[in-house]
Amino acid sequence: MNFQIALILGQDGITNGAIYALLALSILLVFTVTRILLIPLGEFVTFGALTMAAIQMGKAPALEWLLLALTLIDCGMDLYQYRHKLDGRKFQTIGLKLGYVIAMIALIQTLPLAELPMVFQALLTLALMVPLGPLMYRLFFQPLADAPALVLLIVSIAVHVAMVGVGLLLFGPEGARTEPFTDTVFRVGPMMLKSQTLWVIMVSVILIVTLFLLFERTLYGKALRATAVNRTGARLLGISPVFAGKATFALAAFIGTLSGILIAPITTLYFDSGFIISLKGFVGAIIGGLISYPLAAVGAVAVGLIEAFSMFWASTYKEIIVFTLIIPFLIWRSMTSHHVEDDE
Amino acid sequence: MPSRKTLSALIAAATLASSMVAPVAMADIKVGVVTSSTGPIALVGIPQKNTVALLPDHAGGEKITYIPLDDASDPTATVKAFKKLIDDEKVDAIIGPSGSGNAMGVIQFAAESGTPMLAPVGTAAVVLPMTEEKKWVFKTTQNDDLIAAALVDHMKKSGVKTIGMMGTADPYGENWSRVMKGLTEKAGIKIVADEHFQRQDTSLTGQSLKILMSNPDAVLIAAPGSSSVMPQTTLKDQGYSGQIYQTHGAALDPFLRLGGKAVEGTILAASLMLVLDEVPESKSKEIAEDYVDRYTRIYGNAPATFGGNVYDAGLLLQNAIPAALEQGKPGTAEFRAALRTALENTTEMAATQGVYNLTPEDHSGFDERGRELITVKDGGWALMD
Numbered sequence: 001m002n003f004q005i006a007l008i009l010g011q012d013g014i015t016n017g018a019i020y021a022l023l024a025l026s027i028l029l030v031f032t033v034t035r036i037l038l039i040p041l042g043e044f045v046t047f048g049a050l051t052m053a054a055i056q057m058g059k060a061p062a063l064e065w066l067l068l069a070l071t072l073i074d075c076g077m078d079l080y081q082y083r084h085k086l087d088g089r090k091f092q093t094i095g096l097k098l099g100y101v102i103a104m105i106a107l108i109q110t111l112p113l114a115e116l117p118m119v120f121q122a123l124l125t126l127a128l129m130v131p132l133g134p135l136m137y138r139l140f141f142q143p144l145a146d147a148p149a150l151v152l153l154i155v156s157i158a159v160h161v162a163m164v165g166v167g168l169l170l171f172g173p174e175g176a177r178t179e180p181f182t183d184t185v186f187r188v189g190p191m192m193l194k195s196q197t198l199w200v201i202m203v204s205v206i207l208i209v210t211l212f213l214l215f216e217r218t219l220y221g222k223a224l225r226a227t228a229v230n231r232t233g234a235r236l237l238g239i240s241p242v243f244a245g246k247a248t249f250a251l252a253a254f255i256g257t258l259s260g261i262l263i264a265p266i267t268t269l270y271f272d273s274g275f276i277i278s279l280k281g282f283v284g285a286i287i288g289g290l291i292s293y294p295l296a297a298v299g300a301v302a303v304g305l306i307e308a309f310s311m312f313w314a315s316t317y318k319e320i321i322v323f324t325l326i327i328p329f330l331i332w333r334s335m336t337s338h339h340v341e342d343d344e
Numbered sequence: 345m346p347s348r349k350t351l352s353a354l355i356a357a358a359t360l361a362s363s364m365v366a367p368v369a370m371a372d373i374k375v376g377v378v379t380s381s382t383g384p385i386a387l388v389g390i391p392q393k394n395t396v397a398l399l400p401d402h403a404g405g406e407k408i409t410y411i412p413l414d415d416a417s418d419p420t421a422t423v424k425a426f427k428k429l430i431d432d433e434k435v436d437a438i439i440g441p442s443g444s445g446n447a448m449g450v451i452q453f454a455a456e457s458g459t460p461m462l463a464p465v466g467t468a469a470v471v472l473p474m475t476e477e478k479k480w481v482f483k484t485t486q487n488d489d490l491i492a493a494a495l496v497d498h499m500k501k502s503g504v505k506t507i508g509m510m511g512t513a514d515p516y517g518e519n520w521s522r523v524m525k526g527l528t529e530k531a532g533i534k535i536v537a538d539e540h541f542q543r544q545d546t547s548l549t550g551q552s553l554k555i556l557m558s559n560p561d562a563v564l565i566a567a568p569g570s571s572s573v574m575p576q577t578t579l580k581d582q583g584y585s586g587q588i589y590q591t592h593g594a595a596l597d598p599f600l601r602l603g604g605k606a607v608e609g610t611i612l613a614a615s616l617m618l619v620l621d622e623v624p625e626s627k628s629k630e631i632a633e634d635y636v637d638r639y640t641r642i643y644g645n646a647p648a649t650f651g652g653n654v655y656d657a658g659l660l661l662q663n664a665i666p667a668a669l670e671q672g673k674p675g676t677a678e679f680r681a682a683l684r685t686a687l688e689n690t691t692e693m694a695a696t697q698g699v700y701n702l703t704p705e706d707h708s709g710f711d712e713r714g715r716e717l718i719t720v721k722d723g724g725w726a727l728m729d
Contacts (some may be wrong), residue, residue, distance in 0.1 A: 005553055005557070008553060008582075009548060009549060009550060009553070012547050012549040012550075015547075016546060018549055111520030165382065168382055168383075168386055172390075173385075173386035173387035173390060173569075174387060174569075174570050174596075174598040174602075175571070175573075175598070175602065176572040176602070177573075177602055194581075214561030237616070263546060266546070266547070266571055267546040267547060268383075268571070268573055268574050268602060269543075269546075269575065270543070270544065270570070271543045272383075272384055272544070273546070276542075276544050278548060307547075308547065308549065308550060309550070310550075311541075311545075311547070311548070311549065311551060312549075312551075312553060312554060313550075315513075315539045315540050315541055315550060315551045315554075316513050316540045318541075318545075318550075319542060
């Protein structure tokens with residue numbers, strides 16, 4: 001082990017750590033606002049990456065049909081739920097949703113996907129993926145928003161398992177990888193810096209800062225924060241829990257998809273890779289005690305670094321080392337923070 | 345994509361339905377097929393499941409019905425599927441499962457009930473060392489050491505003195521480490537690094553650095569399916585310029601697509617199915633061409649080698665059934681025992697993967713006619729001369 005190898009491993013660890021940090025933040029965000037541990041977050045990562053790969057190969061991503069199907073079910077549920085008080089506004093919302101999906105499908109079927117500039121490919125992927133977040137909340141979690149956290153966790157696991165199956169159906173068993181955003185390689189002293197690494201770190205930092213501003217400075221962000229602090233109190237002040245749930249899921253879907261797009265050029269992703277990636281984000285979130293954003297981000301980067309170095313020293317035991325990390329933190333956490341019984 | 349998937353699903357459903365609905369005459373021969381068409385090793389299982397529709401439907405004047413089941417890559421589900429096939433369906437033989445680990449777990453059930461099992465799996469551990477239980481297992485893939493011998497041979501000829509290995513941390517990679525240790529020792533080649541990784545790992549920088557540090561003449565990557573690509577691209581990215589060898593696990597078209605320029609010049613040994621157009625005429629080539637044509641007509645894409653392994657299992661059964669029919673009626677223990685003996689006596693049978701010569705000691709039975717040295721040239725497979 002010399003300095004140069006440490007540098008390369010460090011660079012690798014920080015790149016992965018930045019992705020884990022993003023995921024840790026969205027896990028935290030969803031958990032604090034809705035009490036749901038978002039296990040299917042990893043699927044947003046893989047679906048995003050695989051959709052991007054399909055678009056780059058010039059194939060219409062099969063994801064559009066999933067989006068269509070979920071939207072139709074969603075509209076059906078809306079119609080049923082409001083069947084006694086249907087008015088123009090309800091129809092307008094339903095029309096807008098359907099119109100959006102149909103417009104997306106029309107776009108995908110007609111655009112020359114492979115020739116689009118990469119920015120548009122990424123935007124298209126995001127436009128397809130992000131609505132899945134609120135849809136997921138509407139269909140699986142909203143009907144039992146008041147259920148105990150354990151029930152929500154079980155539903156979350158079920159959704160994850162179903163999504164992995166759907167992923168196999170939509171994208172096939174082969175992995176995929178996308179083109180790097182830019183091909184340039186920078187030399188800094190003894191080190192080679194791949195531009196994709198810089199992209200990952202840059203986008204992650206920008207996203208984290210944006211999230212911070214969103215929550216500190218905007219009304220919507222404050223509403224979400226209020227819900228996280230005290231759900232009932234926020235509701236009394238007129239913050240809709242349905243809105244809060246959908247908004248956080250949309251944010252989680254956005255962050256997950258973006259993470260997928262960011263790492264797809266670095267690694268081969270399979271339909272079932274998402275779980276292990278989001279699990280590492282989860283370890284980060286645990287280090288932050290499922291409460292503290294800065295601690296979670298730092299923890300996630302630490303997970304990335306430890307992973308990189310353990311991969312060098314003991315490649316066979318890498319996962320064991322990373323996931324065993326959670327135990328001392330749980331012990332430390334349970335000793336230092338005072339225990340609050342779950343309100344159910 | 346969706347239309348092809350739906351089509352294959354429909355066909356699978358249709359085969360399943362027809363096997364259940366068709367009035368089953370008592371004398372029909374029943375063969376269970378267990379594959380992993382969903383779950384982590386679906387890449388292997390899907391072409392295998394698709395192949396069921398192409399398997400021979402008659403042998404020795406009797407109709408063969410196939411009962412396909414999916415084990416979702418889960419070893420527990422494999423055991424359940426085997427028990428269902430053996431206890432409820434009273435099958436005469438079982439083809440499957442797809443995964444090495446899954447196969448290891450069901451050998452005892454096949455042996456207990458005396459049902460011949462034809463495993464299209466990679467690991468030689470299912471038939472070696474031969475035991476009383478493994479007597480019931482036959483393997484339709486080349487043993488790792490046969491493929492490895494071809495690679496080591498080539499290394500020796502091209503003057504390689506040291507190699508680094510990068511394999512998956514699963515039975516496939518572990519077995520390759522073991523096999524290569526033995527063979528390289530004999531050939532006077534030294535393994536200077538032996539690294540392992542998980543299929544879903546997002547980064548292999550550490551392993552690859554470790555190999556680069558020991559600076560071997562060549563690197564062998566032992567990983568099944570698309571996971572064989574990332575070690576190679578990582579090594580190339582970090583500036584490794586030696587020869588890279590791959591195992592038959594990489595012998596799939598996604599390897600070329602995902603690897604792009606980084607896999608150009610790779611050397612691997614695999615069955616002739618990859619380079620059908622280039623190999624000289626032989627019985628195996630004829631059978632493989634017919635199989636690939638029929639498969640492509642139904643599913644719209646050429647099958648991966650894994651499908652060929654299941655097809656060969658069907659051919660082996662077809663070949664053995666007439667002799668077994670003389671000993672007993674399908675559905676009886678005598679028939680299954682006779683079928684096992686007949687399978688064991690298979691001689692010079694050509695199939696898609698090579699020529700089978702099974703003996704009581706060798707339940708895989710390939711020789712060098714079952715492997716070709718293949719290289720990647722201009723983004724396609726090419727036979728090495």
